[in-house]
Amino acid sequence: MLSPETLDTIVHRGVSDIISRDEFIRLLQSGRPLRLKMGFDPSRPDIHLGHTVGLRKLRQLQDLGHQVILIVGDWTAQIGDPSGQSATRPMLTHEQVMENAQSYLRQFFKVVDRDRTQVVEQSEWFGKFTLADVIGLTGRFTVAQFLQRSDFAQRFAEQRPIAITELLYPLLQAYDSVVIESDVEFGGTDQMFNLLVGRELQEMMGQRPQQCFMMPILPGTDGVQKMSKSLDNYIAVDESPADMYGKVMSIADNMIVRYYELLTDLPSTDLADLERDIELDTVNPMEHKKRLALDITSQFHDPAAADAAQAHFERVVQGRNLPDEMPEVSLASLREQSNAPDGAIRADRLLVAAGLAASNAEARRLLSQGAVEILPSSGDPYRLEGDRAEVSPAAGDVLRAGRRRFIRIVEP
Amino acid sequence: MLSPETLDTIVHRGVSDIISRDEFIRLLQSGRPLRLKMGFDPSRPDIHLGHTVGLRKLRQLQDLGHQVILIVGDWTAQIGDPSGQSATRPMLTHEQVMENAQSYLRQFFKVVDRDRTQVVEQSEWFGKFTLADVIGLTGRFTVAQFLQRSDFAQRFAEQRPIAITELLYPLLQAYDSVVIESDVEFGGTDQMFNLLVGRELQEMMGQRPQQCFMMPILPGTDGVQKMSKSLDNYIAVDESPADMYGKVMSIADNMIVRYYELLTDLPSTDLADLERDIELDTVNPMEHKKRLALDITSQFHDPAAADAAQAHFERVVQGRNLPDEMPEVSLASLREQSNAPDGAIRADRLLVAAGLAASNAEARRLLSQGAVEILPSSGDPYRLEGDRAEVSPAAGDVLRAGRRRFIRIVEP
Numbered sequence: 001m002l003s004p005e006t007l008d009t010i011v012h013r014g015v016s017d018i019i020s021r022d023e024f025i026r027l028l029q030s031g032r033p034l035r036l037k038m039g040f041d042p043s044r045p046d047i048h049l050g051h052t053v054g055l056r057k058l059r060q061l062q063d064l065g066h067q068v069i070l071i072v073g074d075w076t077a078q079i080g081d082p083s084g085q086s087a088t089r090p091m092l093t094h095e096q097v098m099e100n101a102q103s104y105l106r107q108f109f110k111v112v113d114r115d116r117t118q119v120v121e122q123s124e125w126f127g128k129f130t131l132a133d134v135i136g137l138t139g140r141f142t143v144a145q146f147l148q149r150s151d152f153a154q155r156f157a158e159q160r161p162i163a164i165t166e167l168l169y170p171l172l173q174a175y176d177s178v179v180i181e182s183d184v185e186f187g188g189t190d191q192m193f194n195l196l197v198g199r200e201l202q203e204m205m206g207q208r209p210q211q212c213f214m215m216p217i218l219p220g221t222d223g224v225q226k227m228s229k230s231l232d233n234y235i236a237v238d239e240s241p242a243d244m245y246g247k248v249m250s251i252a253d254n255m256i257v258r259y260y261e262l263l264t265d266l267p268s269t270d271l272a273d274l275e276r277d278i279e280l281d282t283v284n285p286m287e288h289k290k291r292l293a294l295d296i297t298s299q300f301h302d303p304a305a306a307d308a309a310q311a312h313f314e315r316v317v318q319g320r321n322l323p324d325e326m327p328e329v330s331l332a333s334l335r336e337q338s339n340a341p342d343g344a345i346r347a348d349r350l351l352v353a354a355g356l357a358a359s360n361a362e363a364r365r366l367l368s369q370g371a372v373e374i375l376p377s378s379g380d381p382y383r384l385e386g387d388r389a390e391v392s393p394a395a396g397d398v399l400r401a402g403r404r405r406f407i408r409i410v411e412p
Numbered sequence: 413m414l415s416p417e418t419l420d421t422i423v424h425r426g427v428s429d430i431i432s433r434d435e436f437i438r439l440l441q442s443g444r445p446l447r448l449k450m451g452f453d454p455s456r457p458d459i460h461l462g463h464t465v466g467l468r469k470l471r472q473l474q475d476l477g478h479q480v481i482l483i484v485g486d487w488t489a490q491i492g493d494p495s496g497q498s499a500t501r502p503m504l505t506h507e508q509v510m511e512n513a514q515s516y517l518r519q520f521f522k523v524v525d526r527d528r529t530q531v532v533e534q535s536e537w538f539g540k541f542t543l544a545d546v547i548g549l550t551g552r553f554t555v556a557q558f559l560q561r562s563d564f565a566q567r568f569a570e571q572r573p574i575a576i577t578e579l580l581y582p583l584l585q586a587y588d589s590v591v592i593e594s595d596v597e598f599g600g601t602d603q604m605f606n607l608l609v610g611r612e613l614q615e616m617m618g619q620r621p622q623q624c625f626m627m628p629i630l631p632g633t634d635g636v637q638k639m640s641k642s643l644d645n646y647i648a649v650d651e652s653p654a655d656m657y658g659k660v661m662s663i664a665d666n667m668i669v670r671y672y673e674l675l676t677d678l679p680s681t682d683l684a685d686l687e688r689d690i691e692l693d694t695v696n697p698m699e700h701k702k703r704l705a706l707d708i709t710s711q712f713h714d715p716a717a718a719d720a721a722q723a724h725f726e727r728v729v730q731g732r733n734l735p736d737e738m739p740e741v742s743l744a745s746l747r748e749q750s751n752a753p754d755g756a757i758r759a760d761r762l763l764v765a766a767g768l769a770a771s772n773a774e775a776r777r778l779l780s781q782g783a784v785e786i787l788p789s790s791g792d793p794y795r796l797e798g799d800r801a802e803v804s805p806a807a808g809d810v811l812r813a814g815r816r817r818f819i820r821i822v823e824p
Contacts, residue, residue, distance in 0.1 A: 079547060129543040135491060138576040143555065144568065146576065156556065164550040164558065164579050171576070 002028065002064070005268075010060055014053050014262050016189045016216040019196065024211040027183060028064075036061055037182035037210070039071040039173065040108075042092060045100035047107040048234040049296070050218040050227035053262045054186050055111035057215060062116040069180045070108070072101050072121040079169045097121070107237045110300055125179050126172065137171045140204055141197070146170065149193040174198035177210050184211040218262055223252030241301045245309035246317065246378060248293035253278070253285040256292060264295045316380055322398060326406040329354050331395050334409065344390035347372065354409075356401035363387075366401050373400045414440065414476070417680075422472055426465050426674050428601045428628040431608065436623040439595060440476075448473055449594035449622070451483040451585065452520075454504060457512035459519040460646040461708070462630040462639035465674045466598050467523035469627065474528040481592045482520070484513050484533040491581045509533070519649045522712055537591050538584065549583045552616055553609070558582065561605040586610035589622050596623040630674055635664030653713045653721035658790060660705035661725060665690070665697040668704060676707045728792055738818040741766055743807050746821065756802035759784065766821075768813035775799075778813050785812045 002010075010028070011021055018024050027034060036058055047055075058068050074097045092100070105119065146167050147156050155162050170193060177185055177198035185195045195212035203209040217226045220233025227234045235247045251259060257275050260266050266274070277283050290310065297306040337353035338345045348363035351372065357363035364387035366372050375381040377396035384391055393399065395411040414422075422440070423433055430436050439446055448470055459467075470480050486509045504512070517531065558579050559568050567574050582605065589597055589610035597607045607624035615621040629638040632645025639646045647659045663671060669687050672678050678686070689695050702722065709718040749765035750757045760775035763784065769775035776799035778784050787793040789808035796803055805811065807823040 075543065078544075079551075126543050131487065131538050131541040131546065134543065134546050135577050135580065138580060139491075141576050142573040143559070143576055143579065144571065144574065147555070159556065161554040162556065164553050164555055164583070165547055167555065167576050167579070168547065168550060 006064075009268065010057075013268065014057055014215060016214040017192070017212075018214070019192075019199070019212040024184065024213070027211065034061070034066040034183040035181060036066055036068045037071065037177060037180060037185040038068060039073045039076070039176065039185075039187075040101075040104055041073050041077045042097045042100040042104070043077045044229075045104040045107075046229060047104065047237045048227055048229065049237065049263055050220070050234065052111050052237060053218055054188075054215045055108065056263070057186065057213070058112050062113040066116070068112060068117040069182070070105075070112075070117055070119045071176050071180070072097065072119065072123075073173075073176075075122040075126040076169055076172050079165050079172070094123075097123075110237055120180065122172070122176060125175070134168075137175060137201075138168070140201065141171065143167070151190075170194045170197040171201075174201040178202055178205050178207060181207060182210045183208075184213050186213045186215065188217060189214045190217075216262065219255055219258065221247055221251050223255045235296075237300055239300075241297050241305040241309035242312050243378065244300060245293045245297045245306070245313055248296050249289055249313060249317070251289070253289075256285060256288050259292055259296075264292065264299075266295075322375070322406065326398070326408050327355070328408045328410045330412060331393065331409050332412045334393070344392050347384045347389040347391050348387060350391060350393070350399070351401060354399055354401075354407045356399065356405050356407060371402050374398070375400060418476075421680065422469075425680065426469055426627060428626040429604070429624075430626070431604075431611070431624040436596065436625070439623065446473070446478040446595040447593060448478055448480045449483065449589060449592060449597040450480060451485045451488070451588065451597075451599075452513075452516055453485050453489045454509045454512040454516070455489045457516040457519075458641060459516065459649045460639055460641065461649065461675055462632070462646065464523050464649065465630055466600075466627045467520065468675070469598065469625070470524050474525040478528070480524060480529040481594070482517075482524075482529055482531045483588050483592070484509065484531065484535075485585075485588075487534040487538040488581055488584050491577050491584070506535075522649050532592065534584070534588060537587070546580075549587060549613075550580075552613065553583065555579070563602075582606045582609040583613075586613040590614055590617050590619060593619060594622045595620075596625050598625045598627065600629060601626045628674065631667055631670065633659055633663050635667045647708075649712055651712075653709050653717040654724050655790065656712060657705045657709045657718070657721035657725055658729065660708050661701055661729070663701070665701075668697060668700050671704055671708075676704065676711075678707070724792075738810070738820050739767070740820045740822045742824060743805065743821050744824050746805070756804050759796045759801040759803050760799060762803060762805070762811070763813060766811055766819045768811065768817050768819060783814050786810070787812060 007025065007028070011018060011025060038054065038058060062068060074092060074094075077092060101119070101121075109117070147153055147162075149170070152162055152166070173194045174197040176182075178201055182198065182202070185198055187195050192212065192214055195210075195214070199209040199212055219225065220227035220231060221235065222231075222233045225231050225233060235244060239247065248259070256278060257271065260274060261271055274288060278285060278288065290313075293313070294306055294310050297309050301309070334350060334353045335341055335345065338349040340346070340349070347367055348357070348360050351357040351363035351366060352360055356372075357366060367384055367387045367389055370383055370385060372384040373381050374384065374391065374393060375398040376394070393409050395409055397409045398406055399409060400406050419437065419440070423430060423437060450466065450470060474480060486504060486506075489504060513531070513533075521529075559565055559574075561582070564574055564578070585606045586609040588594075590613055594610065594614070597610055599607050604624065604626055607622075607626070611621040611624055631637065632639035632643060633647065634643075634645045637643050637645060641648075647656060651659065660671070668690060669683065672686060673683055686700060690697060690700065702725075705725070706718055706722050709721050713721070746762060746765045747753055747757065750761040752758070752761070759779055760769075760772050763769040763775035763778065764772055768784075769778060779796055779799045779801055782795055782797060784796040785793050786796065786803060786805060787810040788806065805821050807821055809821045810818055811821060812818050
């Protein structure tokens with residue numbers, strides 16, 4: 001029997017909804033190893049922390065003896081993801097699928113237990129699917145049912161195109177559940193419709209209907225939108241230790257508790273304490289964030305590397321003592337005034353153009369004193385040495401001259 | 413070059429619409445043999461005169477050197493016809509398809525020239541259709557486009573179910589056009605949407621888009637609803653000469669011109685004369701109808717058989733000189749009063765029960781004089797002979813006693 005605490009963690013923490021929670025609990029307590037289904041789109045092989053919310057849930061269940069079946073969605077990938085684009089995509093070659101799957105699995109197994117995972121490709125069954133099979137599937141559902149899916153409903157109402165193919169997407173995903181005899185399927189909240197079609201199809205085909213396990217959406221580092229590669233607010237599981245640590249440090253303070261909840265094993269009682277601490281402002285949030293960043297970084301790298309990332313952060317980022325505000329100068333205007341439309345810029349001219357030196361002579365003196373530094377938006381700062389130094393600054397870099405004079409270089 | 417008269421007959425007579433008429437005329441005049449596509453549903457192998465409107469058009473074009481390709485729609489039949497029912501039907505076995513196709517072809521070739529007809533089955537291509545092929549097709553059209561088809565639009569608006577499979581129907585039919593490289597597809601006016609999808613798909617796939625040739629609907633013998641087996645207002649091409657002749661004779665007078673137009677080769681000038689005759693009521697419509705019935709019967713039977721059918725009609729039906737109105741007696745009450753709840757009825761009792769004789773004695777006298785006759789609703793009349801005759805009359809039969817006494821036996 002599961003302890004009440006374990007059960008509570010499994011069915012409530014990092015869970016948006018389970019259909020149905022009661023049935024799922026009964027299954028869990030039946031003692032039978034469950035078949036946990038998760039699909040993956042081989043055209044999108046990169047995993048970020050938003051995805052690990054679900055992977056961590058799989059891992060928790062594997063640690064209780066359950067089996068993960070990972071579906072390589074090479075056929076659904078061809079149709080395109082259900083969230084909007086209507087054009088079908090060219091079928092990936094088998095080589096591309098295999099290559100992306102390898103890349104995905106390398107990341108996937110940073111969280112999920114390889115020994116309790118079976119990887120299967122949709123091609124195993126859809127590669128020999130006939131028109132009769134398609135008719136058998138499509139005859140079971142109506143157009144109106146499928147147009148109720150929220151993204152379809154919205155596009156239909158706005159008269160944006162929905163390719164007939166897109167109606168096949170949920171059907172294929174559902175058929176996967178039948179083939180692998182899924183007990184539980186995992187997906188984001190936006191997957192609810194598709195997971196329910198699987199549940200319904202299994203029942204129609206004489207199987208016990210799967211449980212639909214929906215995970216919450218993790219906000220990105222901006223704390224506003226969902227974590228997503230295309231929004232560039234993501235933390236990849238493949239980040240270097242320093243980048244992973246630094247990116248976690250960049251999240252908004254109001255995300256700290258949520259990240260602890262969804263991305264760490266911090267006990268629920270400690271989570272409550274943390275929430276109160278932050279509410280009452282008793283501890284500098286920076287300290288909580290550093291513990292969080294260390295915890296997360298340690299999950300994907302060895303402890304020494306995580307510690308080194310923390311030390312790096314303390315030295316390079318915290319040690320900078322940058323002012324909260326500083327003047328901004330556009331890269332374009334710096335280039336124009338330095339007479340360097342492209343390529344490297346002479347450092348003395350850059351200082352004058354940036355307004356950090358009154359004359360070329362002053363600029364050269366600062367440079368020869370070693371008092372000029374570039375602080376890139378990420379990575380280590382470096383000094384501009386010698387009065388003939390050249391430099392290729394980027395937007396986001398900070399330029400420091402002496403102790404207290406800074407400018408931030410901005411687009412364009 | 414085609415004569416203007418021939419061209420006019422082809423593109424206007426027995427034509428509801430052609431998309432596009434101009435392109436079709438250019439194709440006709442190009443001198444190239446055209447590929448004329450017609451589909452047939454092997455679950456409905458019976459042909460009636462309503463279908464022959466299109467078959468006659470095919471024959472006209474064959475006589476100009478064009479080629480008919482008849483598609484045995486064994487796959488679309490499985491999905492169900494597009495006009496309403498949503499349930500998919502079980503796939504016919506190959507044996508059933510072949511049997512029905514044989515039956516259909518026997519009727520089809522009563523009108524269409526066998527030598528310029530190629531018969532192909534959808535199984536030739538759909539039997540090896542893959543999921544990738546399905547995705548390739550369904551990706552080209554949108555749900556909204558298909559929901560514009562009038563029967564879909566109506567069902568969708570009325571919240572009646574449309575199986576997703578049904579969206580495949582027009583796609584499969586369209587794909588047939590691509591496979592056989594159709595130049596012209598023929599169908600009823602209710603087929604316009606499906607024919608246009610074929611046209612569009614061919615263009616998408618780099619073929620010259622087919623012409624869509626829509627035939628008008630032939631009213632049934634009731635002159636009100638479309639001719640249809642299920643409405644029992646049809647004349648099958650398989651009718652015996654006498655039945656075919658008799659059924660044509662039963663059409664309403666206001667249908668005479670329309671039947672001449674759609675079902676005979678009566679020249680258009682004669683058609684105009686006929687129309688005027690009927691309008692001015694200069695000739696008894698019965699005479700026009702007899703010429704029509706002889707013409708149609710001769711198309712499906714040899715001239716001698718058609719003449720015999722006409723002679724039979726004149727003798728049996730016209731010769732009866734039945735009054736326009738006569739008393740009606742229900743079969744049930746005849747049986748009750750004759751004390752014959754089922755089986756044969758003694759003729760003398762029947763005559764008394766029908767009110768045609770005042771007593772059994774009078775009835776027996778009439779019978780022994782050979783003055784009693786049954787006139788079945790179809791078929792030859794027969795005399796009841798001898799005063800112990802027995803008879804099993806049916807609803808619709810007329811019972812005559814002497815010259816001028818009639819009753820009609822009616823349900824129940």
